[in-house]
Amino acid sequence: MPLVRISLNKKTPAFAHGVADAIHHAMTETIGIPVGDRFQIITQHEAGELIYDPSFYDIQRTDGFIAVQITLAAGRTREVKTNLYRRITELLQERQDVRPQDVFISLLEVAPEDFSLGDGKAQFADALPPHLQKLQATADQSAPHKH
Amino acid sequence: MPLVRISLNKKTPAFAHGVADAIHHAMTETIGIPVGDRFQIITQHEAGELIYDPSFYDIQRTDGFIAVQITLAAGRTREVKTNLYRRITELLQERQDVRPQDVFISLLEVAPEDFSLGDGKAQFADALPPHLQKLQATADQSAPHKH
Amino acid sequence: MPLVRISLNKKTPAFAHGVADAIHHAMTETIGIPVGDRFQIITQHEAGELIYDPSFYDIQRTDGFIAVQITLAAGRTREVKTNLYRRITELLQERQDVRPQDVFISLLEVAPEDFSLGDGKAQFADALPPHLQKLQATADQSAPHKH
Numbered sequence: 071m072p073l074v075r076i077s078l079n080k081k082t083p084a085f086a087h088g089v090a091d092a093i094h095h096a097m098t099e100t101i102g103i104p105v106g107d108r109f110q111i112i113t114q115h116e117a118g119e120l121i122y123d124p125s126f127y128d129i130q131r132t133d134g135f136i137a138v139q140i141t142l143a144a145g146r147t148r149e150v151k152t153n154l155y156r157r158i159t160e161l162l163q164e165r166q167d168v169r170p171q172d173v174f175i176s177l178l179e180v181a182p183e184d185f186s187l188g189d190g191k192a193q194f195a196d197a198l199p200p201h202l203q204k205l206q207a208t209a210d211q212s213a214p215h216k217h
Numbered sequence: 218m219p220l221v222r223i224s225l226n227k228k229t230p231a232f233a234h235g236v237a238d239a240i241h242h243a244m245t246e247t248i249g250i251p252v253g254d255r256f257q258i259i260t261q262h263e264a265g266e267l268i269y270d271p272s273f274y275d276i277q278r279t280d281g282f283i284a285v286q287i288t289l290a291a292g293r294t295r296e297v298k299t300n301l302y303r304r305i306t307e308l309l310q311e312r313q314d315v316r317p318q319d320v321f322i323s324l325l326e327v328a329p330e331d332f333s334l335g336d337g338k339a340q341f342a343d344a345l346p347p348h349l350q351k352l353q354a355t356a357d358q359s360a361p362h363k364h
Numbered sequence: 365m366p367l368v369r370i371s372l373n374k375k376t377p378a379f380a381h382g383v384a385d386a387i388h389h390a391m392t393e394t395i396g397i398p399v400g401d402r403f404q405i406i407t408q409h410e411a412g413e414l415i416y417d418p419s420f421y422d423i424q425r426t427d428g429f430i431a432v433q434i435t436l437a438a439g440r441t442r443e444v445k446t447n448l449y450r451r452i453t454e455l456l457q458e459r460q461d462v463r464p465q466d467v468f469i470s471l472l473e474v475a476p477e478d479f480s481l482g483d484g485k486a487q488f489a490d491a492l493p494p495h496l497q498k499l500q501a502t503a504d505q506s507a508p509h510k511h
Contacts, residue, residue, distance in 0.1 A: 073284065073323045077405050083265050090268055106273035109321055111224050111284055112266040118377050119406040121384055126400035129482035137367065137405055139435070141286070141323050148477050152486045159484030170483050174403055176367045176435050177478040183295050184324040188276040189317050190306030192299045220431065220470045230412050237415055253420035256468055258371050258431060259413040288433070288470050330442050331471040335423035336464050337453030339446045 071185050071194065072097065072142040073109050079133055080114040087112075088166045093138060096157035101146055102201045122174065134172040136162070143194075143202055144179035151177065218332050218341065219244065219289040220256050226280055227261040234259075235313045240285060243304035248293055249348045269321065281319040283309070290341075290349055291326035298324065365479050365488065366391065366436040367403050373427055374408040381406075382460045387432060390451035395440055396495045416468065428466040430456070437488075437496055438473035445471065 074097075076090055090110045098105050122135045138158065146154075155175050162168035182194030182202065194202070221244075223237055237257045245252050269282045285305065293301075302322050309315035329341035329349065341349070368391075370384055384404045392399050416429045432452065440448075449469050456462035476488030476496065488496070 073286065073321070083263075087265055087268075104273070106270045108268060108270045108273070109284065110268040111260075111262070112268070113260065113262075113405075113407065114266070115405070115407075116377075118381055119408070121381075121402060121404040121406070123400045123402045126398070126402070127481050127487055131482065137403065139367065141325065148486065148489045151477055152489060155480040155486055156484040159482075173480070173482060173484065174367070175480040176474070178325060178435065178472060178474060179478065180323070180325060183298055184326065186302040186320070186322040187274050188278065188306075188320055190303040190320065192295065192302055193274055195295045195299060220433065220468070230410075234412055234415075251420070253417045255415060255417045255420070256431065257415040258407075258409070259415070260407065260409075261413070288472065325472060327470070327472060330445055331473065333449040333467070333469040334421050335425065335453075335467055337450040337467065339442065339449055340421055342442045342446060 075139045076112045077137040092161040100153040129171045137174045139176045141178040222286045223259045224284040239308040247300040247304045276318045284321045286323045288325040369433045370406045371431040386455040386459045394447040423465045431468045433470045435472040
């Protein structure tokens with residue numbers, strides 16, 4: 071159900087796909103989505119199209135910069151979001167040699183009814199899928215500042 | 218006022234434009250926007266850049282996959298959103314032979330003041346346009362679970 | 365921290381970069397972000413990929429059309445947003461000869477914890493950066509209809 075936009079400077083198709091794989095793997099590990107819940111849009115850019123500050127917040131960035139924007143169901147706790155950020159950068163570094171400093175992530179939270187997975191239906195309008203129900207239950211029990 | 222991002226595998230310019238036409242037509246029919254309220258960004262992708270699960274939620278997807286993300290004023294009811302999803306896929310199938318299973322839709326709801334249609338002004342900051350006023354009035358009367 | 369997507373018809377790299385510069389300058393002047401807080405994604409389109417209505421809301425648009433979508437921390441007042449729209453179009457006109465009518469802007473508001481600037485951390489999850497604290501304080505004092 072999340073929709074993931076990945077923007078990076080053009081390297082090879084294998085690199086781009088490896089980046090997408092790593093991000094998806096991190097999402098399944100940290101935000102509780104099923105392995106099959108994968109919808110990603112890769113945009114490969116020419117020199118000059120991806121603009122980043124090379125040192126904002128004391129983070130040294132290079133042309134290996136990757137911007138990831140994830141549209142997902144609202145309700146993950148701060149802890150879960152932080153875990154997501156950490157795991158995405160860990161797996162990108164381990165598998166694709168991406169520098170953690172080069173990974174910029176932005177989340178867009180929406181209601182479950184704001185997705186259609188196909189067939190012209192709002193699959194989540196009337197009932198949350200199991201993984202979101204479970205996530206919500208966990209959050210209710212343990213998170214002091216869920217929102 | 219809605220901003221529509223359409224991501225698809227590269228076919229022909231005529232196909233891409235036909236897809237955009239169908240989506241816009243469906244929006245005018247279901248969410249009450251004027252015909253002139255059309256702002257769409259088409260991104261045509263190379264093989265491997267659009268990644269989708271071929272069977273998540275028992276929906277069989279192919280490389281005809283199209284991802285549509287619509288930024289629009291908040292407040293449509295679940296019924297209206299469901300009508301929108303259904304009509305987009307119907308018209309895409311009728312006009313462009315797109316399989317309904319291949320149509321993924323994501324909505325991003327925003328405040329009216331979060332749009333500028335041009336001229337550096339926030340056209341909807343102080344007064345809602347007629348079509349949004351009408352939509353809201355209808356929603357107030359008939360929807361048990363508007364949000 | 366804002367993530368800025370800029371979509372325009374392909375001209376020259378210098379033009380595209382000048383557009384991005386003007387937008388960033390306008391943001392630093394009106395929404396209080398530091399100069400270093402710059403993250404922009406430019407997508408240059410082929411003919412037919414950027415679709416706009418040529419006269420909706422009595423604004424005459426041309427193929428110089430530019431769509432800007434800014435993901436930013438929630439909480440700017442309507443006045444600040446209106447200032448942002450006006451200043452973006454002013455600087456685009458002054459520096460790059462872009463017609464004000466051709467500038468479409470969309471904002472996506474998110475929570476501070478919904479950004480990671482790098483290193484796999486949620487830099488703003490526990491404490492707002494100084495410029496957002498200051499902005500918020502100003503808003504609290506002066507804005508009759510902040511939201």
